[in-house]
Every structure is written in C-alpha cells, then in structure tokens.
Amino acid sequence: MRQDNLAPSPLVATVDFQADGIQHGFLRMPYSRDDSAWGSVLIPITVARNGDGPTALLTGGNHGDEYEGPIALFDLAQRLTLEEITGRVIILPAMNYPAFRAGTRTSPIDKGNLNRLFPGSPVGTPSQKIADYVTRYLLPMAHVVLDFHSGGKTLDFLPFAAAHALDDSRQEEECIAAVAAFGAPWSVKMREIDAVGMFDTTVEQLGKVFVTTELGGGGTATAQSAGIAKRGAANLLRHAGILSGAVEERPTRWLDMPSDDCFTFSEIDGMMEPLVDLGDAVRKGQPIGRAWPIDRTGVAPYEYTAKMDGILAARHFPGLVKAGDCIAVLGVTD
Amino acid sequence: MRQDNLAPSPLVATVDFQADGIQHGFLRMPYSRDDSAWGSVLIPITVARNGDGPTALLTGGNHGDEYEGPIALFDLAQRLTLEEITGRVIILPAMNYPAFRAGTRTSPIDKGNLNRLFPGSPVGTPSQKIADYVTRYLLPMAHVVLDFHSGGKTLDFLPFAAAHALDDSRQEEECIAAVAAFGAPWSVKMREIDAVGMFDTTVEQLGKVFVTTELGGGGTATAQSAGIAKRGAANLLRHAGILSGAVEERPTRWLDMPSDDCFTFSEIDGMMEPLVDLGDAVRKGQPIGRAWPIDRTGVAPYEYTAKMDGILAARHFPGLVKAGDCIAVLGVTD
Amino acid sequence: MRQDNLAPSPLVATVDFQADGIQHGFLRMPYSRDDSAWGSVLIPITVARNGDGPTALLTGGNHGDEYEGPIALFDLAQRLTLEEITGRVIILPAMNYPAFRAGTRTSPIDKGNLNRLFPGSPVGTPSQKIADYVTRYLLPMAHVVLDFHSGGKTLDFLPFAAAHALDDSRQEEECIAAVAAFGAPWSVKMREIDAVGMFDTTVEQLGKVFVTTELGGGGTATAQSAGIAKRGAANLLRHAGILSGAVEERPTRWLDMPSDDCFTFSEIDGMMEPLVDLGDAVRKGQPIGRAWPIDRTGVAPYEYTAKMDGILAARHFPGLVKAGDCIAVLGVTD
C-alpha cells in the first residue's frame, strides 16, 4: 500500500513501546511557527504492556470536537493497572491533538480533516505527519483498533458502533464480532462510498480488526454516552483477550443505511425546525424538518419529507442551517 | 424609571401598530459601517390586530443562539389568522437580530449582551438602541410579555417557564398564573440576584405580566423542545384572552434554586466528563462531574461533588471547559 | 456649546499656527497599544501663513475611504506658495488618519465614524480625541471651513458641493455663496435630519462659513472628480480672499432632496442590478433597480421603483447588497 522509501517520521515518541509497564508520555512533533521558531506539538500517549499478547490501539480525537472517545480513553489511561492486562494497550486519546485542543473538527494549524488524510506523509502538513506516524509506526504493532467518533458540533447521532463491509469475509466477521462485543445501543454494518483517506480504510487494508463508532454529538457528551464509550472500550479489550474478565453484554439493535434516499440536504440558509427526534420512526412522505428563512416573518418554511420509511439516525445539530448541509439521515432496522 | 428627555429612537417600524390586520415588516435601524455607509439593520416584526383587546408582546432571540423561541414565533407569525384573535399580538422573533443571524449569544456588531443592556439608549450601540426601542415604543403597548430563552451554545437546561418573585404580590400572582398556563414540563419561581440591565426587570417595573423560559440548550432545538415552546406561546395567548380556545393544560413540576450551593464552577481548563444528566437526582457529596486536564494522560481529573441534595437542572454544554465556567446547577423540587 | 472645564487635548502639533511661512508637520496623538506601548499616531498637517488675514481650514479624510478631498489637499499642501496667499490656510488632508491609512470609512482602531463623534472628547477614543482637537484648537482659528466628502467604497454620488439650511440667514447666505464659488457641477442646499455628532453641525454652531461636498464615490477618484476638488478648493480660497486671483467660474445645477421618498432601501440580501445610472431622470413608478437572490436561479428579482419624479443623485455601489442598504437617492432640480 505504501512506498517503502518514505523519509523517517519527524515525530518522536517519549515512551518505549516494547517495555513492560505503564508509561504516560508524548508523541513530539516539531512545528516551527511564528510564535515558536523551534516549537513542537506534544500529543499525549499511554502505553501499557504486560508481557506477550495481542496489542490494541485505541484512538479518540480523530475529529477534535467529539468527546465520548477522549473521555473514555483519558479515563482508561489513568485507571488501567498492569495486573488486569495481558499484552499491550496503546492509547492515543486525542489523535489530532491541535484540533482537540481547539475543540474543532479540523486542525486549526492546517485545517486538516485528519480522517481524510490517511495514510499521511512525513513531509506534509502537521495533520499529514500525524496520519503517517500512526500508519507506519503504531498500526503495525496493533491487532485490534478502535477509533472513536461522535457527531461533533454540527451533527447528532443515535449511539452506535460499526464495522465495514469488507472483501475479506473472515476479517469482516471478526470486525462484526468486535462491534457486537462493544455493546452499543445500536450497531451498524457500513458501506462507505467515499473511503479515500479514511483511517478506517488504512487500518482495514492492513488486515486489522477495526471498530468505529458514532456515539452522540453536538460537541458535548452526556453521562450516558460517555458510559457507552467506557463500557465499549473495556468490552473490546476483554473480547480481544487483553483485559481480564468477561464482556459485559448489552442488547444492541442493528441499523442499516441502504441508499442515497437516507440523506436529506437543506436547499436554503435559515433556521432549522426539527419535526422528529433521534430514534423516532418515520414513514415515507412524512415531514421531518423545516428550514425557516430568517430575514422576514410571514414566509412559509421549506419543508423536508422522508424519502423512505425508517428511523431518524442522525441530524443537523446547530439551530442555523446553510444550503447544502445534511439535515437528516434515516436508517432501517433489520 | 427613565428620563423623559431622551432623543427619539432612530429605529423606524414599517408596520402600523394601530391598524387592524396582519402585517409583516421590519424595525429598520440605521447602521453606518465600513461595508455600507448608509446601511441599516432590518429586524423582522409581525403585528396582528383584531379590534380592541389586550396586547401580547412575544420575543425571541434576546440571545442569538437560543432557538425554541424563534422557531415558535416564526411559526406563529406565519400561521396566525385574524379570525382566531381578539386584541393584538406583537411578535419579535429575533429581537437581537444581528446576534441571531450570526448564531451567537451576543451581537457581532458591538458584542452586546442584549439582556444586560435594558432599558437601553437611543444614542448608544446598536444593541442599546434595540433595547431602547423595545422599552419606549413596544412595552407601553403590551399587557403581557413572553420572552423566550434557552441555554444557548454553552448551557443546557431542563425545559422550564419562570416568573420572578416581585414586590407587588398581585403582579407576582398574575405572572405565576401565566407560567402555569404556559405549561412547560418544569416551572420555576426565580429570585434574580443581579437583575441590573435585564429585560425582565424593565418589563416587570412597568407592571406587566411577564413570563420567561429556559427550554433546552446547546445551540439547537429538538422536535420536543420546539413543541413545548409552540404550545406554551399559544397557551399564554389563550390565557390572556387574545387567542380563542382553551389553554391546553399540561402537568408541570415546580423547581427552586435556593442558594449559592446550587452552582458549581470549574477551577481548571480541560475536558468535561459529566457523571449525571439533566433531571437526575443527586445527593450531597455525590460526584456530578469531572474535568480532565488534556495536555497529558495519567493525571487524575478534578472531581466536582454536589454541595446539596437536588436535581440536575442545568449544565455546561461544550466538551471543553475553562476555569470559571459554571458546570452544573442543581434545583430542588417542592 | 461645550464645557469649559475639559482636560487639555493629548494631541500636540509640531507646527506653530502663529508663525509666518509654510510648515509641514503632524498632530501627534499618543496611542498606547499592544504593539507599541509608547506609540502615537502622526496626523499630517500643513499650515501656510502670510501675515494677517482670514483663515481657511480645509479637511479631507473625515471618512477614510473618500479620495477627492485628500488628493486635492495633499496636492495643495505641496504646491502652495507663500506669495499667492494672504492670511492663513490650515490643511488637514486626512483628518481621521487611521481610517484613511486603512482605506476604511471608520477608524480601524476604535471603529469610530468621525463624522458622528463631534465635538469629541479629550479622554475618549482616538477618534473622539481627534474630533476634540479639531473642535477646540483648529476651529476657533478658522473663518471658512471646507470639509471634503465623497461616497466612499459603498456609495456613488453626482458631484456636488453643499451648504445647510441654517437658522442664521446671513450665515446661510454666506455658505450658499461659498458653495457657488466652489463651482461643482451640482450644488445642494441640504436639510440634515440627524445632524447629531456631525462636523458640519459643530462648525456651523460656531458661526463659520462652511462648505461640504459629495464628489463621487466607490472608493476611488477619477481625473475628472479630482479636478473638481482641486478647482473647488482653490475657488473657495479665492472667494475668501486668501488665495490671489479670481474665482474660476463654472456652471452648476442646484439639486434638492425634499422628502423621505427620495430614499430607497433594499429589503433582501442579494446582487444589485441598477436600471438607471447617476444623472438619469426617472418618473414616479419607474423601475430603478433590482435585487437578485443569489442562492438559486429561476427566481424573480425584487424590483424597486421610484417613489417620485427626479434625477438619480446617489446609488449603492457594491455589486452585492444587504437588506437595509440604501440603494438609490433621487433629487429634484429647481
């Protein structure tokens, strides 16, 4: 998949991935800029290793405004004890750290959407350098990979874990089993149409067991959604045989997004009035939302109707909407 | 309360408040600026009048990132028919229109927090001019005033309507009755400590029946919260004898915020992990949230505990928190 | 008009207004800021004095994006010789120098619209300090005052000089005579409705002979419009007996703007399509411009029609228009 003649990564880890024990450190990425000529970015990382065994790579903050993953992973990194694990856990709770620190989806440094920049490059933008380091240095160590997502500041999702439809059916089965072990209220088997540049694609092409999630949104977390993330991470480590104890089983419903009819886009700038909420069942033709022009009163709103039967699985979050924004996503249950 | 020798307002209404019928127009506020020397701001307004009778003033967008009120009021302005009313309804769905249009709490023009600038001034900033026009031209026409609020982008509330404790017990009773008619899931009788500059204070000092609300937050609305706002506005108009039909009664629970112990503030910058959600009951000493330092892993979070028994009535919304942010408000039920 | 107990101005002139000769210097205004703790603003000024006689104060750059005045005055300051004058000329070609330097109507320092801040204050914002210095130090020396305006980046005008209708009919007559001497293609006798804060008002209340202008617009100048300004300034100085030689007479047409019907405002955001140009005669009801919604094709534009017979005297300049912008001003000829 990658050229072998790439330059070494400029990122340097202050932790030793081969050493037993629990280490909290950084990936240090040099970053020369107007306010620090010899500056760098310190990306927090935890490595916990207890002898031989499988390795799990747990990542949050791929997008910087999604919080269930970082909460679960900062918590796990601080609570994890050597006694309860076999093998290795690598925790990167805020993968695109500059974005996470700014509370924005993309990096304020280079506007990079990290999840469209894999496998990255050692000589590109800071976001590309992070992608490259993860791809060439961390992924080869991992057997199972969990990447946390939520809706961020502009979308809201029913909480689900997901695997992709894969060419390798055995790999796909393992991923599906991992999603089931995660135990989110909803589970999705996804068909990505535009998978170019996604972390998911890079991980799966390397043959790893991969789980991704969408656990809420709005740029916040709740006690409930954070709890799903914490339990899911622990369940996955147990499922992989790294964390001791049995998977804490939870009921899940499988959800599918079969066609373009699932997606509705706004055609005007205005104010969004939702007519159904997440999890509500809707019938084809039913109004699901309205966009109000805000520059005058007395004008009828644009009304958007469901193009299929389904359940509201995701929605535009901010009160204002721009033409072109995705305002609703419908899913269907098995 | 006000000097009588104030200059006339520079705002001009394109509607005639004395005319029968339904008019959709603007308050035009001159606003000379770099990108329009002879520019102005057009604030949408609707006036519906059907003969003599009481006048209701309904306002939204006092803070520009709160959406239940504007949704209910754009909707009401567009649906209202003359046949169903007696008297007059003045609808100002986006009172601080520049803030509303920008989707921000305060005005991008002058950073004005409109709800701290009443009674305003005809020669001040644009926000002060709006406050002044509402105070001197609209309020004198009104008998009952409903001002919609929600938590905005940075707070989230249990949905409630509220009245203030007032010196005039008859006025207070009428306000409490209006809150009950509104019919939100929760109702609050508030004691404002710092009421200087609030619209509420100006309205109440003029002897009007006044209802305010907090109907959700996060800078969004849901079908559910928008429904509470719509029903509440209609109920209040019915209660006031302006809209025909009976009040649609709904159960409400009364909530009190009796002391400073209700409020918890963060003492660090970091990431918020909520441990309880809105509506959850908590006991004194129970952990309600944690703030994680985000610059490294392996460090224990700051934990915040309840200073009293109560119900979580409001919370900090964004995933990141700054030292000094209010992270939780507890209320007690009767 | 002013309190006598104001603090001294913090501005200091590097020129001596009482000395004979031609001096080029500055008004130095201290301005402490993040990028210069002990910084100041240097406002260019020229004083030319040749013995006793009347004093003219010539100002440009009251708004920072209007160029006919500054061109005429930088040119005059550089060409003027002592031999050709009697008395004194004070030239302030870029009165709101921070705005002029930025090419913006208002000051980038404090967003001050200088022509709404007179008579100013010695302890206010930098814009207020400039107004105060001009009011308390320069105006008392002047007998005749010429303040140059044009439309700036957002308006375009037929080129005219103007005087105001004044209570003191003798003063008004002198001003009208000065306007006629200026010799612009158009001349206007104005009735300001909102004169609060204008330089004009401050000057006229001090009993001075005052001429103002609008000589074009768009944030540019042409050889033609700059020529009108240069000739007008010289003519006024000759008319005042300060510059030797006879007034260079030019035909002028008198224009009036008698009512609110002269002004048309846009009610939508969009793209402006003018249907008549400056100087064109229009009839009541004739379409004069259209505003196109730009977010989709196939939608009819908003059409604006003349509310009276007249001549197009001013128009909105930028291709895009915002709701509330003044898009056309009609005038009537005698």
Added chain:
Amino acid sequence: MRQDNLAPSPLVATVDFQADGIQHGFLRMPYSRDDSAWGSVLIPITVARNGDGPTALLTGGNHGDEYEGPIALFDLAQRLTLEEITGRVIILPAMNYPAFRAGTRTSPIDKGNLNRLFPGSPVGTPSQKIADYVTRYLLPMAHVVLDFHSGGKTLDFLPFAAAHALDDSRQEEECIAAVAAFGAPWSVKMREIDAVGMFDTTVEQLGKVFVTTELGGGGTATAQSAGIAKRGAANLLRHAGILSGAVEERPTRWLDMPSDDCFTFSEIDGMMEPLVDLGDAVRKGQPIGRAWPIDRTGVAPYEYTAKMDGILAARHFPGLVKAGDCIAVLGVTD
C-alpha cells in the same frame, strides 16, 4: 490534455443535462468543515434544452467580485423560454460560487483564483474541484463558451469582448466572429503571455468557440455595463443559432495591447491620483497618474508617464495603491 484515469468528480448535478425543458438546480459539492461536518456547497445552474442543436455554456463569477456577467446570466436564466431556443443553453452565473457569495475575487474557502486552476482536480481544493467538473463534465457538451469578466474591486476597464490569437486559424476566425457578434463598445484580440491555468486555455484547447470579456470594474455594475452584458449574451446565442432572432448589431472599436510598455506599475505605497480617465488618448511621455506618499504633506508625488501613445484601457481602481500594483494599461486602436 488530461489523464483519463482521474477519479469521478465529487460534484453532483441536480439537473438532467439531456432532458428537454428548463431546469433550475445546483451543482452540489461536498465540503466538510468545522461548522458543517457533512456540509456542501450548492452552485446554482440552469439548463434549458429544446431538442437537438448546438450547446452554449455561459459562465459568470469566475472571479467573485465581477458583476456584469452574473447580472446578465441570472436575468437570462429567469427570462429564457423554451419557445425561443433550439438546442441547449447551460448557464452557470456564479461559477466560483463561494467567491461570488463573499464578493471577493478568490474563494474565501481556499483562496483559490479559479481562473488559474484549470483544468482542476477532483481530489484538490474546492476551487480545483469546480474547475475539474466544468472541464470534464460541462465543456464536452458545449460548442460555444462565453465567460464573463470585469475588473473586479481593484481594476476598471473600458468595456470589451475578446478572443485570443490561436494556432488554429479557423478556430480563431470563429472566435473573432463571435466577439464581433457580441457587440461590445470595444473588442480585443488578445495575446496571453501567461495562459497557464486559465479557463480560456482549457476551453480553446478543446477546440470550442470562446469569448471572454472585461466589461467595467470597481466591484459594481451600471445600468449601461449590465446592458452591454445582457445584449452580448443574447447576441452570441443568436449568432450560434440557439436563440431565435437576428443579432442586434452594435458598432465596436478594436483595441490592441501590443507590448509590455502598455503596463505601468506603482513603485510606492500611497494614494493614487489619476491624471487621465478611461478612454482618454495619451501621448508617450505624458503624465498619466501620480502616487502620493500619505504619511506626511509637502512631499512631491511619484509621477508615472505613458511609455507609448495610446488610449487608457484599464486602471487601478482603489484610492490607495501598493507598490507593485498595476496602475494603468494603455491600448492602441487599429
């Protein structure tokens, strides 16, 4: 010219280019960003088709601050009827829509100057994606292409239509004939020196009949210049046999810009004083403009003189000038 193995464009048209009738829709370009994770840009487009026949592609808003083209094309899109056409008209009135909406030459999203990014790329910046879609999806359908330009906010031009000197003399002849049919007051046969990345080059290399224009400038339009654009577009469609009726003939003067001596650049920052206006004839050595230092009075301006005999065909528009800005372009008539 292009690799055949490019990825499909991410842009999707909501109109069917093969269907008869008039459709108003959008090119929807996905654009994920901090304020809309699943956002997109909707570029307005109109397709009018009446059976078989030639296809014209009419584009405006290649640069976002040029208005004659968008006015003519929004107007045409709204007025065109099926009855009056044979074949197909594709109207893209605001090609670089993000720039057009912002009123800026380049895109506020990626600072892209669209007219230097052709033939574009499906995996580049948003501006590159637009260029790619036009190149690979719209141009192959077209026989004749008209791309509207004006001077934008910083330049002003004599109104002209233009064709390029081309290697294929038959193609060149057809382009010249199309320019003549357009019927602008001035016509130009251009020799581009730096044609890399221009839309013009891409169109011409595909063998199409191509007309470009410069119809004014300053970031505005007049009734007169908009009229030239409207008439020119209709004339070209008639000339191509798509629109019924005869070409409305207008006199035009042919203008040439034969050498580098046509161009004058400022060597200082300062204020521009034009000494000649558009259309004025100048002699070699004649002063055509002056740049005044603005930080002090009494200093002589930099004077710029004509390097050849000619007519002032274009000029720097803003009142302020920076070192390196082109301040004047001379042309010669046949």
Added chain:
Amino acid sequence: MRQDNLAPSPLVATVDFQADGIQHGFLRMPYSRDDSAWGSVLIPITVARNGDGPTALLTGGNHGDEYEGPIALFDLAQRLTLEEITGRVIILPAMNYPAFRAGTRTSPIDKGNLNRLFPGSPVGTPSQKIADYVTRYLLPMAHVVLDFHSGGKTLDFLPFAAAHALDDSRQEEECIAAVAAFGAPWSVKMREIDAVGMFDTTVEQLGKVFVTTELGGGGTATAQSAGIAKRGAANLLRHAGILSGAVEERPTRWLDMPSDDCFTFSEIDGMMEPLVDLGDAVRKGQPIGRAWPIDRTGVAPYEYTAKMDGILAARHFPGLVKAGDCIAVLGVTD
C-alpha cells in the same frame, strides 16, 4: 475621591483576607460571553497572614506582557512560609489576568490598558471591574504597595525601581526610602505628567507607601532581571517589617528624566537600527538611532540624534518601528 454609592463589586474572593494562614485562591469575576454564557475569569491570588501587623499588597501583570513581577510573585507565593512573616501579604501576581494569559499589554477581552482605568468601575468592562475591586477592596487593607512593571514586548528599560514626587513630603520620603530598600541597580524619582487613570495615582492618593518598577523589557525576563525582582520584593517586605531578616542592601544609581527632550519619536515607518545600547552615555547631537525605509534599498535612513546629554534609559524594542513610536528615552544621573 470616589462616590460612596457605587454598586458592590461583582468579583468574589475565594480566600478570607482576615484569616491566619496561607491561602491560594481566586478573585472570581463573572464574564458572560459567546463561548460561555455563565463563564467567569479566575484571577489567582495568595493571602498569607500571621497575626496583626502591616499589610503589603504586591501586584504584577498590570500590563500582561511584563514578566519580572509575575515571576517574582508566583515564586514568592509558592515559597512563603507563615513562620517568616508578621502581618499580612496579599499577592496578585497577574492583576490583569486576561492580558497576562494572552501575553499582551492590554486585555484581549476589552482592549483595556488596566493602568489607565483606575479607580475603575463595578459596572464597566472586565478591566474596569478589576481596577474597581483592587481599589475598593484590596487597597484599603494595604499599608505598602509594590506594583511591578517592565517594558513589555515593545520597550526595553534599564532596571529601576521608582517613586513619584508627591505633595505630601512625608509620604514621598517614605516612598523614596522604600525604593532604596528595594535595591534595584537604578532608582528613579518620577514626575508623571499624565497620571490620570494610573494605579500609582490611586494608590498614592490613598496615602499608601508605593513603589513601582521598570525592570527590563522585550516581553521576556532574564535570570538577572528576575533576580532583581525577587530580591526587591523580599527587601521591601523586610523594610516594611513583614518579612523577617535584614534588607539585603545593593548599590543603586539615581536617574532623572527631567524634560521632554528625553524622549525621541520616530517620524517614519521602517526598520530601527540602534546606534547606542541601554546604559550607554550619549552627548547632545550624537546619533542614537536610525530608521530605515524598508521598501527599497539605496535610500538614506532617518537619523535621530540626542537632544541632550544623558544615558540611554529606555528604547523601542521591536525591529520594525512605526511613525509615532517612542524610540529612545534618555536619563541623567545625579
């Protein structure tokens, strides 16, 4: 000096100024804003009290880009033990905390220059509220006040402590004695010309013993300059009888700035070339610096010469200079 009927301060201290012991806490200032509706600013404060005795108020960060004071005071706050003091020390190491946190002279919140806003106001901007709290709540407790300054990012000073010439000669003597005890390499007796709004003035008018400093500059500190600040603070506390032990005496040279001739201002924008360094002796007429125009080579620089004999006591720090910046200050030794 102040009205007694001011509203109570909105600031609340989390420390008890009357309690014995060492407390580290905050002044909490409510600050509602777009990114935190119920936010506040937490200004760090330390109070150390050991029984009865005098009170010292030590402040740093009056300007936010000056570091000797904050270093000395964070250090003192962390090291101070109860055993070594008698009475009370109040330490406010970053008085204008928003400015200090941003590393800017003025507050990023309101652009307030704190040292021109005393005595402040409880209902003004955040900077004014801080000034008011210090004036009305902290100053009345203090007997001796030390306010640290340095040159900040744009000025550099010889390190000195200073007292003002005061009407009350006994107070002046006490201040001079305190300056001597501080023990900086240089000492200055200052005559402020424009003392309006300064903290110094407010403190002195309350009759306190007051010491101010300028201990370096450039927006940095050195081991040497930080050492001067640490030793000076300890010396002053010893001198006041609060800290045990004897004053650590150091030689100091007294410096005077007797007239306007001490100050030199740049008259052009350009690049500064210093010809003498801090502490160098200069003679009247000697070149002390040059400002180079940077837009072209081959042009002679503006040369600035000393207007008097003296020692270079302060200088403009950044490499670039703007017209109006103070570039050099000369002092004379006794």
Added chain:
Amino acid sequence: MRQDNLAPSPLVATVDFQADGIQHGFLRMPYSRDDSAWGSVLIPITVARNGDGPTALLTGGNHGDEYEGPIALFDLAQRLTLEEITGRVIILPAMNYPAFRAGTRTSPIDKGNLNRLFPGSPVGTPSQKIADYVTRYLLPMAHVVLDFHSGGKTLDFLPFAAAHALDDSRQEEECIAAVAAFGAPWSVKMREIDAVGMFDTTVEQLGKVFVTTELGGGGTATAQSAGIAKRGAANLLRHAGILSGAVEERPTRWLDMPSDDCFTFSEIDGMMEPLVDLGDAVRKGQPIGRAWPIDRTGVAPYEYTAKMDGILAARHFPGLVKAGDCIAVLGVTD
C-alpha cells in the same frame, strides 16, 4: 539536483546583473489577490558590479523577524561605492519580503517558512517562487553566499557565524575559513540533522562557499549585534577579495552542539523563569529554568535541569511558553 524542464520564473528583476555600476531595484513577483487583481510584490535588491571578479550573494530576511542581517545589508547597499569593490555584490536584504514587512518568521501570504522551501518552484506559493528564483537565477552567479539569521521573536542566541560539516572537505575548509573571517564573537561548525528544504543545503550542494549566522534574537537588534553583522559582512567581502582592505580580525570562540542532550523542551504551558543567562556555564544536573503554571498560585513549577555540562547558547525568548517549545540549547567549547 533540479529538473531542467521547469517553467521560467514569474519573477522579473528591474536590475541588470551584468551591468557595471550600482543599481537599486526590485525583484517583481506577480501576486494576484483580492485587494489587487493585478498586484505584485516588489522585493528590494541591490547589485554593485565593478568589472570582472568574484560574486558575493548577501541575504537577510530569510526569516522575517530577524534584524541584524537586514540592518547590515540595507546599510551596506546604501554606503557601498564602486571604487572599493572588484567583481560583484548582490544584496537581497529582505529575501522573504512579505514576512519581513510583516515582522513575522513566516510569510503572511502563504505561511511559508522560506528556509524549509528550497529549492522552491516557479508554479507554487509566493514563498516557493522566491526560493526558486534565488536558486535558479541568483545562486548560479555567486561564489560566496552569506545568509543572515538571528533568533527572531521567539529565540535568543549567543552571536555566532557558522559553517556546516560537508562531505567535500575542501569546500568545508573554505566555509570554515569564511566563518573565521566573518569574526563573530562565537563560531560554530554545525551538523544539521534535518537539512531538507534549507537554503543552506541548496547553496552547499551547488558547491558554493557558505556562511550562516545566528546573531541575537527576540525580534530586535542592539547596537552591538548590528555592529557584529556589519563588520562580518564587510570582512567576508574582504576575505573573498571583493571589498578592498584587510579583514578586521576579531577573537572568536568555537562552540559545538554535539548531541540531543543539548536541547531542552518544555512539557507544560506556562511562564518561563530562566535560571541562567546566555553565555553562562552550567553543570550537568544544574537547574537552568522553571516553567510556572499560571492558572493558580501555590503550585510548584516544573524545573528543567542541564543534561550535560556546557554553556547556554540559545534560549526561548517570550515570557510565556507552550508545551513542546525548545527552552534552552547548551553548547560546549573546544
């Protein structure tokens, strides 16, 4: 090293490099942008040639906030006379002119760090175009190249000149000899670890004699550091046989930075307290600096200790520090 099929540079020199005499002119780089459609950047350049002989290329402003080089080179360009030279001197005092004019390390146009963009590209960003022009048009003319650096706004250095360890020992010797001739107080033989994109590497790969410097820092210059730069430039020209006269010899100390232990990075955001100053000798284990958390008092600082014996050769300059910033560099003397 470079492809021969690169497009010609868009930069044009207004000077003739082959002509005898002293010429002051520009490199004109076309730069189309929103505020000047046909704008360009004028980079000042001086060429002095007196017959045949070697050519020196002297560059400053590679980083825009470093001043010793520009001061020495603007001065040299203005003072140099033909009589005193043999051969040619090309002086580019502000190579990344947009950055220099803004006073920032990187270009405000494209955020380009010029010293990481060599050999550049004729079709890239403006910074890349500058690099390309210097590489392909200026370097081939040069025999000796001097590129001035200092620490800029965020670093401070002991003043040194430096050469790199090179594969070609003869070239290395010549560079070392040139460094010695420069005569800075300190001299360094550097081993760059990450030399990709540096001007140094491009120059050296072309076989030129190359000297670089670090002559101070903080975004300022002193009379002393500017003097080192002026004398060094003259010495190098004398050493190369271009400037008449003998090298003015000065003692220098050779400094080495042998390992990663030389560098210390901050691990927290906070305020820097230096414990040693530039030039101070330190022992392994000795505290050299402390970083104070600034959000509260009473917390111990992070202390950084020397990892080796050495001399403090460079340090972080601003008072505030971010995690990841380099705070100290130690060197060892021979």
